[in-house]
Amino acid sequence: MTPTLPQAGPTLDSFCEHVRHSNPFDVNRVGTSSFLAEDAAQIHHKQYARLLELAGQAYHRQTAIGALLWGEAGVGKSHLLSRLGKWTQSNRQNAVFVYLPNLQAAPEQLPRSLLRSVVSILTRGRASGFHDTPLYWMVNATLRQALQDDNISVVTVRQAEAAYGQLLDDLCELSPPGAAVVDRPAYAALWRFFRSANLAAFENADERDAALAVRWLGGDALDPDEALALSVPRGPRRKAAALGDDEQIKKVLAALAQLAWYWQRPLILCFDQVDNLEPDQLAALARFLHALLDCSANLLVLTTGVRATLLRKRAEGVLTDSTWDRLAQYEVELQRVTVPEARQIVQARLQPFHEPFLGLEPVKELVQKDPLFPLGEAWAEEFLAGKIDVRARDVITWAREGWHRQQAALLELGGPAWLKGGEARKPSRGVPSELTETAIQKLIDDTVDLKLREHQGQRQREPQILPPDAANLAGLIHTLLQRCLNAAPPASLQGVDRLVSPKYGPRPAYDLILKQRIGTDGREVRGGVLCLVVGNRKSMSAGLRRVVQDPQPPQRFFLVTDERQPLEPADAGRQYLEQLRQRHGEQFHHVPLTFDQYAALDALQAVVGLARCGDLEIELPGGRARRVSEQEVVESHHRRDRFLAHPLLRRLLTGEGAGEAPASPSAPASGTKNGRVERETCTDPPQVR
Amino acid sequence: MDFAKAFDEAFRRLDVQKGSHNFVSLVDLRQELPIDRQTFDSELTNLRLAGRYTLSAAEGRDGISPQEREAAIPEGGTVLLYVSRKLS
Numbered sequence: 001m002t003p004t005l006p007q008a009g010p011t012l013d014s015f016c017e018h019v020r021h022s023n024p025f026d027v028n029r030v031g032t033s034s035f036l037a038e039d040a041a042q043i044h045h046k047q048y049a050r051l052l053e054l055a056g057q058a059y060h061r062q063t064a065i066g067a068l069l070w071g072e073a074g075v076g077k078s079h080l081l082s083r084l085g086k087w088t089q090s091n092r093q094n095a096v097f098v099y100l101p102n103l104q105a106a107p108e109q110l111p112r113s114l115l116r117s118v119v120s121i122l123t124r125g126r127a128s129g130f131h132d133t134p135l136y137w138m139v140n141a142t143l144r145q146a147l148q149d150d151n152i153s154v155v156t157v158r159q160a161e162a163a164y165g166q167l168l169d170d171l172c173e174l175s176p177p178g179a180a181v182v183d184r185p186a187y188a189a190l191w192r193f194f195r196s197a198n199l200a201a202f203e204n205a206d207e208r209d210a211a212l213a214v215r216w217l218g219g220d221a222l223d224p225d226e227a228l229a230l231s232v233p234r235g236p237r238r239k240a241a242a243l244g245d246d247e248q249i250k251k252v253l254a255a256l257a258q259l260a261w262y263w264q265r266p267l268i269l270c271f272d273q274v275d276n277l278e279p280d281q282l283a284a285l286a287r288f289l290h291a292l293l294d295c296s297a298n299l300l301v302l303t304t305g306v307r308a309t310l311l312r313k314r315a316e317g318v319l320t321d322s323t324w325d326r327l328a329q330y331e332v333e334l335q336r337v338t339v340p341e342a343r344q345i346v347q348a349r350l351q352p353f354h355e356p357f358l359g360l361e362p363v364k365e366l367v368q369k370d371p372l373f374p375l376g377e378a379w380a381e382e383f384l385a386g387k388i389d390v391r392a393r394d395v396i397t398w399a400r401e402g403w404h405r406q407q408a409a410l411l412e413l414g415g416p417a418w419l420k421g422g423e424a425r426k427p428s429r430g431v432p433s434e435l436t437e438t439a440i441q442k443l444i445d446d447t448v449d450l451k452l453r454e455h456q457g458q459r460q461r462e463p464q465i466l467p468p469d470a471a472n473l474a475g476l477i478h479t480l481l482q483r484c485l486n487a488a489p490p491a492s493l494q495g496v497d498r499l500v501s502p503k504y505g506p507r508p509a510y511d512l513i514l515k516q517r518i519g520t521d522g523r524e525v526r527g528g529v530l531c532l533v534v535g536n537r538k539s540m541s542a543g544l545r546r547v548v549q550d551p552q553p554p555q556r557f558f559l560v561t562d563e564r565q566p567l568e569p570a571d572a573g574r575q576y577l578e579q580l581r582q583r584h585g586e587q588f589h590h591v592p593l594t595f596d597q598y599a600a601l602d603a604l605q606a607v608v609g610l611a612r613c614g615d616l617e618i619e620l621p622g623g624r625a626r627r628v629s630e631q632e633v634v635e636s637h638h639r640r641d642r643f644l645a646h647p648l649l650r651r652l653l654t655g656e657g658a659g660e661a662p663a664s665p666s667a668p669a670s671g672t673k674n675g676r677v678e679r680e681t682c683t684d685p686p687q688v689r
Numbered sequence: 690m691d692f693a694k695a696f697d698e699a700f701r702r703l704d705v706q707k708g709s710h711n712f713v714s715l716v717d718l719r720q721e722l723p724i725d726r727q728t729f730d731s732e733l734t735n736l737r738l739a740g741r742y743t744l745s746a747a748e749g750r751d752g753i754s755p756q757e758r759e760a761a762i763p764e765g766g767t768v769l770l771y772v773s774r775k776l777s
Contacts, residue, residue, distance in 0.1 A: 046776070071745070072745040072746050072748060072771075073746070073748055306748060307710070307712055307771075308712075308745075308747070308748060308770075308771065309748075311707075311708075311710065311712065331710065333711060333773070333776065335743050335745070335773060335775065335776055336743055336744075336745065338740075387765070388734070388737045388738055388743075389737065389743050389744075390765075391746075394765070614746075624765075624766050625766065626766065627748075627767075
């Protein structure tokens with residue numbers, strides 16, 4: 001925490017006020033993307049240096065490296081990642097650092113979802129104004145390399161394009177085994193991205209091509225005319241154009257790593273808390289990363305997790321030996337800290353707190369006499385004496401408890417006496433009282449609330465980490481709804497099935513199928529959920545058409561969209577939409593999610609994930625930590641009605657709006673009039689599941 | 690019996706068996722070194738104090754077995770189950 005500086009010059013009164021109203025130990029877990037200013041650099045320094053060395057190795061040897069950062073929960077893994085992130089962003093941005101937490105997409109959609117996140121982060125989640133994003137700089141550096149030029153500032157587009165093409169030829173020739181992975185369409189899209197962003201920035205041209213390239217590179221589908229404009233391969237039979245499969249997705253990521261090399265920085269993909277993933281997700285992610293590592297250069301894939309859990313996953317066969325060997329090519333182990341190191345951690349947080357007040361002689365004297373002031377040696381005696389090694393998180397928890405006690409002492413004694421009295425300032429230890437079950441539940445509820453706020457705040461600060469992504473959204477909703485099966489009324493959800501997209505052939509009409517018991521007679525009602533988060537109107541229409549053509553439509557239909565890619569289908573799509581409205585009547589629910597609502601969903605699951613990894617704890621009296629289990633977080637969500645409080649989940653969980661649900665709506669008749677689409681007019685043959 | 694020497698050997702053997710991750714369960718170590726619990730714990734504490742080994746908690750989403758709970762060492766409100774050589 002960074003202390004708020006007193007507005008006027010520091011005084012003893014303002015120092016005391018500062019002690020009373022702030023606590024440098026309030027944050028005991030580094031956020032996913034926030035980099036703490038206070039850091040005891042010598043703690044876990046060897047491991048940190050090792051990570052830098054591996055990143056450097058990936059760059060200098062033009063190779064791909066898998067590294068596993070592991071240790072027990074609370075030992076400082078996220079803190080170390082935070083330090084690494086801070087390093088990558090310091091001075092001249094030492095590395096391209098992509099932090100990927102809380103992936104939620106279904107296994108078969110994980111690679112695309114991962115790519116979407118990477119491109120979103122590299123373009124800072126923007127839809128325009130790309131000229132000062134890392135992706136732009138990466139292509140810019142590649143062009144400079146292509147032009148073999150450090151100083152020329154003006155070249156023609158033709159010169160640049162020719163040089164870029166030559167560079168690609170050289171790239172293929174220089175590394176024959178890798179030539180197969182030099183994906184020309186991907187590089188061509190990157191070139192168009194750069195050219196469009198450049199012209200927009202310097203010649204006020206429109207940035208449409210750059211935006212299209214970002215969508216295509218991120219795995220989204222483009223309409224045929226958009227694909228034509230961007231010169232990327234068009235889809236078959238006038239279908240939308242997109243990266244075809246995981247192989248192509250892998251090649252785009254490999255291209256990004258290559259571009260980062262031209263920018264003279266390693267690409268670091270960082271997967272925090274992978275033990276949080278379900279086994280099938282973890283297996284799919286690991287397989288994909290293994291393949292990516294095998295075809296890339298200048299890439300460090302860094303995964304983190306709890307060691308016991310990851311080893312168990314390996315023993316259970318979730319991770320195959322060959323994949324493990326590739327991802328954990330280098331193991332970087334974090335251990336508990338010694339007592340002297342624990343003191344360093346505390347001092348690192350106290351130092352910036354002291355700093356603004358060191359001009360005050362009494363404060364300066366107190367700090368010189370006892371660097372742990374105001375916690376003091378008495379605190380160290382109580383919490384650290386007799387210990388051999390401790391978790392970094394416990395140290396912060398104990399320090400926070402010590403600070404609370406000083407705040408109480410300050411309130412009781414008043415500033416002058418508190419500052420004077422060594423012994424008086426020494427708070428009585430007392431015997432920590434045991435909390436009742438109700439009190440523990442309240443503590444859990446409050447802690448979960450705090451974590452939810454923190455998580456949402458982080459997402460709001462860096463929305464690019466949570467890009468618009470139907471697969472991620474559907475996975476998230478599925479996971480959350482599973483926590484609500486057979487919950488007490490007004491929830492009425494009995495079952496939720498995720499429909500898997502086949503590798504080949506038509507996609508299912510819905511992402512999820514719900515089963516609910518609704519009404520006084522408790523009749524079973526089915527609901528279909530479609531997350532329609534796409535940036536092109538053709539795909540939007542196709543998604544709606546699949547629902548229209550479902551021969552056995554469920555009674556309720558939920559259409560979930562993301563405000564960043566609003567529902568704006570083409571004419572045909574609008575007609576499908578109208579058909580669906582008519583078919584389902586009151587059972588048609590369009591839920592346009594705001595970013596904040598999406599972030600709230602993400603937070604609900606992320607906090608469960610924290611508990612799953614052993615990273616969520618409450619603080620009991622006396623500075624004791626107690627781990628909160630995954631189940632306890634889910635129970636807390638129910639206790640505080642957090643699922644039902646979310647506007648989307650409320651609709652999905654309850655019979656809200658179910659009113660007069662028809663027993664079973666019939667599929668729309670083909671060839672109807674009054675604005676309805678005739679099936680015969682559809683471009684593609686009807687797709688029936 | 691030279692506990693430190695026996696412990697080093699047992700740890701090395703088990704660690705290699707488990708893939709050399711510097712991570713050995715107290716369940717296995719206690720089986721390898723059949724001495725009374727009090728002595729084992731006290732000698733292990735000495736090795737920790739000497740900065741040679743460190744312990745970490747039993748954790749993970751799947752919980753721990755009764756056998757693991759029995760072998761673990763309760764400390765500071767948690768149960769320590771795994772032994773690692775202390776990194777220098």
